Amino acid sequence: MILSILAATPIAGALVLALLPRGTSNHLPAKVVALGVSLVTLALSLAVLAQYEPSDGGYQLTEQHTWIKAFGAHYAVGVNGIAVTLVLLTTILVPIIILASFDDRLPDPKGTNAYFAWMLAVEGLALGAFMATDAFLFYVLFEATLIPLYFLIGTFGGPNRSYAAVKFLIYNLVGGLLMLAAIVGLYVVSSRQGDASYLLSDLKNLDMGQNTERLLFLGFMAAFAIKAPLWPLHTWLPDAAKEATPGTSVLMVSVVDKIGTFGMITWCLNLFPEAADWASPVIITLAVVSIVYGALLAIGQDDIRRLIAFTSVSHFGFIILGIFAFTSTSMAGSTLYMFNHGLSTAALFLVTGIMVSRRGSARISDFGGVQKIAPIMSGVLLLAGLSSLSLPGLAPFVSEFLVLAGTFTVSIPAAAVATLGIVLAALYILIMYQRTMTGPLAPGAMGVTELRPREIAALTPAIMLIIGLGFFPQPVLSAINPAVDTVVSHLGKSDPTPKTPTPIAESSDQAPTAEEGGH
C-alpha cells in the first residue's frame, strides 16, 4: 500500500497545484506547496526504505490487483534493490530540483503553478514506472512521462523550445511505439499459453521461441536505447537539454532517462535473457562508441547545456556497457551509476543553470573568470564536474570502476576503449571549468553573482551525497547486490573466476569482512 501512496502523492500534489489559484506575483504558495509535496514524498520513500529488507533479492512491499482483465494487465507494484535505489534517487532529486527552480524565469510567469505541477507529475509517473512489476503498467507509465516533460520543455524552455519539445516527443514516441508492438506481442505470446498476463513473474517464465524473443527484445530495446540514449539515437537529448530549464533537464536526464537503463535490466534482461545475450556484442559496441563519442562531442560544444547532455550520452554508455557485460560486478556498478549519475548530473545542470540564467547566455565563451566573483559557485561547479569525470572519492568513481572492472573480466577491448573515456572526461570538464571560471573576468560576466542561500541549500544535499557515497557506497550497494545477483543468475551467467587466484586470497587484514563479500 505504501508504494501506491508514494506514487500517488506527487500526482495528487500536481492536481492540487493545477487547481490552486494563480495567486500572488511571486507565486510563493505554489512553490511552497510543490516543495512540501516533494518533501512528503521523500519522507514516504524513506519509510519505504525503512520497511525494505536489503538482503532479499526479490520484490518486496508488493501489491497486485487486476486492472484490465482482457489484457491480462495488472496494477502490480513492488520494489527490489534496483527499483528502490531509483525510487530513492527520484524522491531525493525532486525536492532539490523544485527548490533550485524557485526563481526560474519562465516565459510566462502565470505558468508557475503548471510548471511545478508538471514536475510533480513527472515524479509520480517515474516512481510508478520504477515500481511497476507489470509490463503493461510499466509501459503506460513509461510513455506517460513523455507528456509532462513535453509540456515542461515546450512551455517553459528557451527560444527554440517547441522544436526541441517536438523532437523530444517524437523521438521517444518512435521508440515507445516500437515497444508497444513488443508489448502487444508479449500479450499474444502469453495468451497463447493460457491466460494472458503481463506480470513480470509470469513473463519471466514465458517460452517464446527464439525469433519472437529476439523481435520483442528489439522492440523493448528500441525504446530504452532512445530513452537512455544510446549512440546513434541520442540527438534529441542535446537539443532538449539546451532548451529546457535546468530543473526540467535534471528531471529528464537524471530521472526519466534512467527508466531506460532501468528497463534494460528489469525488463529486457528478465524477459528476454537469450535475446539479450544474442544482442550483447552489438550493444556493448554501441555503448563503447557512446562513451567515446559522447565525450568527444562534449569537448566540442560551446553551449554548456549541450555539453552536459553529451557527457550524459557518455555516461549512459558506461551504464549500458555495465548492464550488457552480464557480470554481477558490472551490473551492480551500472545500477549504482544510475544513482550517482543522477546526482552528479543534477548538480551540474543546476549550478550551470544558475550561471546561465545570471549571464543570460549559455555559451562557454561568454563566461570567464567567474571564480573571482563567485568562488562558491565555481567550487560547486568544479566539484560537480569532478564527480562527472569520476574522480576517486566522489560517488561516480565507484560505479564507473565497477562497470569497467566487471566488463574487463569478459571483454578487455571494451573495457580498454571505455577507459579512454576517463581522459576525455577530464578534458571536457576541465576545459569548461577553465574557460568559464578562470582567467580574467570576462566583460559580460559581471552579473554572475555568488550563489544565494536558497541555491546553496538546494545543492548541498546533492554535493553531500556525491562525496558521502564516494567513500561509503556500501549502503546502496548492499541493497543493489542481491537484486543484481538474481538478474544475473536468471540470465544464466556467472562472473568469470580469477585466472590466477591469489595464494593468500583472504589475507589477514581483510579476513573479517571478505567472507561477507562473497555471494
Place this chain on the structure above:
Amino acid sequence: MLDLQWLLIAIPLASGALLLVWGKESDRFGHLIGTAASAASFVLGVVLFVTLMGEGADDRSHAVSLFTWIDAGTFHVEMSFVYDQLSALFVLLITGVGTLIHVYSIGYMAHDERRRRFFAFLNLFVAAMLTLVLAGDYLVLFLGWEGVGLASYLLIGFWQHKPSAAAAAKKAFVVNRVGDIGMALAIMLMFAQFGTSAIAAVNAAAPGATDTVTTSLGLLLLLGACGKSAQVPLQSWLLDAMEGPTPVSALIHAATMVTAGVYLVVRSNAIFDASEVARTAVIIVGLVTLLAGAWIGCAKDDIKKALAGSTMSQIGYMMLAAGLGPAGYAFAVFHLITHGFFKANMFLGAGSVMHGMDDDVDMRHYGGLRTMMPVTFATFGLGYLAIIGVPPFAGFWSKDKIIEAAFGQNLWVGLGALLGAGVTAFYMTRLMIMTFLSEKRWREDVHPHESPRVMTWPLIGLAALSAVGGVLLLGDWIVEWLEPVVGHAEHHELAVPAIVLTLIITAVVAVGVVAAVAFYRREPIAGETPADDSVSLFARAGRHELYGNELNDALVVRPTTHLTRLLVWFDGKGIDGFVTGTADRLGDTSQLLRKPQTGYVRSYALMMFAGVAIVVLCLLAVTLA
C-alpha cells in the same frame, strides 16, 4: 598504537575540509590550523615510526582495514591501510617536509587574500599523499593517487586569474589522466587475474602469474607512474606546473607527489620482479628522462623551470634504480628521500629569491644575490652541494649507489647515469652562478632582501637535512630496513672496486662544475635571454623542452581537436541530419501527396474509379496467381 595510522590521514583531511567550509572569519588563523594539522601528523608519524622500530624486523608490516569500501558482485575492496617500513619512511618525508613547507607558506602567502584556501588545499594534498603511501589496496592507492592529482590541479591553478596557471593546471590533470588509464587498467587486470586488488595479495600472487600478465601489469603501472612522476613520454606537464606558488612546487612537484611513480614501482616490486620486460622498460624510461631533464635544466633561464628539469632528471635516477629490481629499490627510495630534502630546500630557496625579487623568475635578472640573501644563499648552497653529489652531502650517497647499481646492471646504463651526474653538476653550477654569484643584473626598482624568519627557518631545516641525509645509509641501514618489503638483493661484483667508481663519479661531477664555471664566468651573463637563433641547437632544444609539447600537439592534441570538430559536424549533419532529413522528406512527401486533392470532384471520381480497378485486379491477381 599502529592502528592509529588512519589518523595520519584523518588529521590533515579534517583540517582541510574545515578550512574549506569555514567562512571568512577563519582567514586570520586558518593557516595556523593547517600548519598545526600537518605538524600533528608529523608528530604522530614520528611516534609511529619509533613504535615500528620497536617491533621485530618481521613484524613491521601493520595492516588495518577501516571499513568495506566497495563490495559488489565479486569485486571487494577494503578501505585498508598498511603501515610498514616503506610507508613509514614516506610518512616521515611527507609530513616532515610538508610541515616545513606549511610553515614557509605562512610567510610566502602572507599577502594572498585566499591564503586560508591555500592551506586547505595543502592539507588535502598531505592527506591524499598519505593515503597513497599508506594504501593497502591498489584502489585505495588510486584514491590517493587521484587525490594528489586533484590537489596538484587546485594548487597549480591556485592563481586562477592567470590564464597560464589555469591552463597549466588543466594540462597537469589531463596528462596525469592519461597515466591513470594505465593505473585503472592495471587494477582491472589484477581484479580479473587475481580476484583482488589488495596490494599484499597481488604481490603474493604475481610470481604465479604468466609472463603476459606480469608484463602487462608492469607496463600499465609504469604508464601510471610516468604520468604522475613526469617521466618521458608524459613529462610535459611538470615544467608548466611551475605556474603554481613556489611552496607547491617544492612540496608537490619536487619532494613528494612526483615521486609517487617511484613509490608505485617499488611497492609493486613483486610484479616487476616477475617481468624482465617491464623492468627494462622502467630502466629505459628512467634513463631517457634522466638525460632529458638534465638537458632541459641546462637551457632554462627560469629558475623554477630549471629546477623542474632537474626534478625530472632526479626522478629519472630513481626510476632507473627502481628498474634495477631488488638491487635498486632501496636506493631508489633513498634517493627519493634525500632528493625530497634538497630539492624542497632549493625550491623554497628559489621561492625566497623570488620573494625578494618581486616574483621575477628569470635568472638573467638575478646575479650576486649572495650578499643580499645570505641565509637563502647558504641553505641553497647546501642543497646544491647535495644534488651534484659532493661528499659527504646527502645526494652523494644516494646517487653514488644508484650509479653503482646501474653499472652492475649494464655498462651503458651506468654510463648514461654517470653522464647525467656530470650534466647535473653543470646545470646546477650554472644556476648557482647566475643567481647568487655573478655580477648583479637586477633592475633599479627591485630591492632584493632576505625573507622573513618564518621562511628562512624551514630553509635552514631542510638544508640541514640535505647535508646529513646520508646517514640513512650508515651501515646499509636503509637497505636492511626495506629488505622485508622489497626483497633481498644479490650482490653484484663490479669490474672495478666501488671506491674507484666513486672516484670516477666525483671526477665527472667536478668536470661538470668546472665546465659550468668556465662557461659562465668567461664573460658577463646577458641580462636578457638570447634569441633562439643565437644559441646552439642543443640549447634551443633544451629551451623548448625537447619539443615535447610540439610533439604532443602534433600527435595527440591536434588530431583530437580535428576529430572532435569532425564529429561535431558529423553529429549535426550526419546523424541529426538523417533524422531531420527524414522529417523533411516526409514533409515533401506530404506536399506531394496533397497535390491530387485538387478540389475537382471529377478527379476524385477518377481516383475512385482507378482504385476500384486496382482493387479488383489485386484481388484477382492474388487469387489467380
Place this chain on the structure above:
Amino acid sequence: MSEYITLSMILFTIGAVGVLVRRNAIIVFMCVELMLNATNLAFVSFSRQHGNLDGQLAAFFVMVVAAAEVVIGLAIIISIYRTRRTTSVDDASLLKS
C-alpha cells in the same frame, strides 16, 4: 443469360465513364442513374438465372432508392445553381488540397 450481364456491365461502364468525363452536374447525376439501372438489369438477370424473386424485388428497392436520391441530388444541384448560376461540377472546387 450472360448477354444480359454483359449488357449490364457495358451500361455500367458507360455510366461510370460519363461520371468521369462530363462536367454538368445534372448529366453526371444522370450517369449515376444509368449505372443504377444497369445494376437493376443485373439483378433481374440473376434473379432469372437463380429462379427466385429476390433479384426482382431488389430492383424495386433500387428504384425507390434512386428516386429518393434524385430528390436529394436535384435539391443540392439547384441550390448550387442558384448561387453560382452554373451546374458545372468543375466550378465547385474551393475545397482542396
Place this chain on the structure above:
Amino acid sequence: MRASLMSAELPPIPAPEIEYSLLAPLMIIAGAAIVGVLVEAFWPRTTRFAAQTVLACAAIVAALADTVWVYTDLDRIESSLTARGQIAAEGAVSVDGPGVFAWGILLVFGLLSMLLFAERRLDGGLSAFTGRAADAPGSAAEADAVKRRLEHSEVFPLALFALVGMMLFATANDLLTMFVALEVLSLPLYILCGLARRRRLLSQEAALKYFLLGAFSSVFFLYGIALAYGYSGSFELSAIDTAVTSRTGSETMLLASIALMAVGLLFKIGAAPFHTWTPDVYQGAPTPVTAFMAAGTKAAAFMALLRVFFVAFGGSSWDWRPTIVAIAVITMFLGAVVSISQTDVKRMLAYSSIAHAGFLLVGFVGVYAGVAGSDRVTSVSSVLFYLAVYGLSSIGAFAVVTLVRDSGGETTHLSKWAGLGKTSPVLAGSFAVFMLSFAGIPLTGGFIGKWGVFSAAYSGGFWWLVVIGVLVSALAAYFYVRVIVLMFFTDPVGEGPTVAVPSVLTTVVIGVAVVGTVGLGIIPGPLLDLAQHAGAFVR
C-alpha cells in the same frame, strides 16, 4: 377481411414475424424521425427548434436505454461459443452482440451530436445551420432570413433518419437491407452537409461532392451486391457464406463482388484511395454535422464492413486479406503524412480520420476471432472499442472547433489557434487530450484502442503490419503534437482567437468526451469487457 383480398391462385404470403422487442431501438429512432417530420409541419415556429431538440434527445435516450436492455438480454448462441444474439425480422437484421454494441455507441454519438446541433449560443442565438437553405448566399433573401431568425429545425429529423440508417447498417443481415440502410444514412447527411450558416459556398460544395461521390460509390456497392447475388442466389450473408465456402460459382464473379462491395464500404470509412471526399466534406460541412459523420458513419460503416467480410466472405479471407493489408498500409500512411501539411483544423482532423481508418483496418485484417474459453482480444472487440474511443474523441474535438471563432464564424485556420492554451487553457487542454488520444499516448482511450487493434493484427499473424502501424503512429503523432505546440508553446498572432462561451450543451459534450477519453485510458476494463462480451457476429 384479409382472406377476401387475396386471390385464390396466389400463394399465401405469410405475415412477417417481427421481433419488436429486439428491434425497438431502431423503431424508436425511426418513429421519432417521422414524428419529427410531423412536428416540422405542425408545431409553431417559435418553439419548434426546442421541441425538435427535446424530441430527438428523448428518443435517443429512450433508444439507448432500450439498447442496454436488449444487450443484457441477448441469448447465447448454441452453435457458437462466442456469439450472442439472434437473427430478427425475417433474416433482415442481425441483433447480435457486436451489432447491439454498435447501436449503443452510435446512439451515444447521436446524442452528443444532437447536443451540438442544438447549440445556439455561439452565433448570436442561432444554430449552426442556415436559416433558409434555398436562399442564395449573400442574397437579400438570406439577409431577410437572418433578420427573421429563421432556423432549419429539420436537421433533427434528418439526423435521426441518418442515425437509424447507421444503426441498421451496422446490423443488416442481408445485403439489400444493407444497401437501403446505406442510403438511409447517406441521403440525410448529404443534405445536412449543405446547411451551414456560415461559409455557405463551401458547405454547398461539400454537399455536392459528398453526394456525387457517395452516389458513385454506392452504385459500386450495389453492383457488388448484384454480383454476390449472382454468385450465391441470395442476399443473406449466411447464404453467401455457404456459397463461398463451398466454392460453387464463378471465382471471378465472387472476387469482383468482394472488390466492389469493399469499395463501397471503404468509401464510407474513408480508406485510401477512396478517401478523397473526406477532407473536403469534413471541412465544408457544418461542424456539428462533421462531428456526427466522423463518429457515426465510420462506426456504422466499419461494423458493416466487418459483418460483410467476416460473415459473408469469411471463407475467402485468404483472397482479400492481402489487398486489405495493402489498403490499410496506404491509408495509414497517407492519412498521417498528408495531415502534416494541413493548415486547417477540420481538414487536419479529416486526414486524421483517414489515418484512423487505416489503424482500424489493421485490426480488421487480423481476422482474429479468438479462441473458445479465452478472453483474448479479437478483431471485432478491438475495432468496437477503437470506434467508441475514436468517436468520442472526434466529437469532442469538433465540439472544440465550434467554439474557436472570429467575426466570420468558426476560425479553423491553424495559425489562428496559436496561443489558445494561454487564453483558454481548459478548452485547449481538452483539445490536447483529444489529440493525445488520437496519437495513442498512454492514459488516454486512444492508446488502449491502438493496443487492441494491434493485438488483433498480431494475433492474426501480422506482426510486421503492427510494426508498420506503430511507425505510422509516430508519424501521425507528429501533427497532433504540432497542434499542441501551436496552442501552448506559440504566442498568439495579433489578437489571437476568441473563444465563444458555449451553453451548457457544448460544455457537456466536451466534458463527456474528455472524461470518456481519459477514463477509457485509465479504466478501460468495463467497456473492454463489454466489447469482449459482445462476442462474434451471429450468422
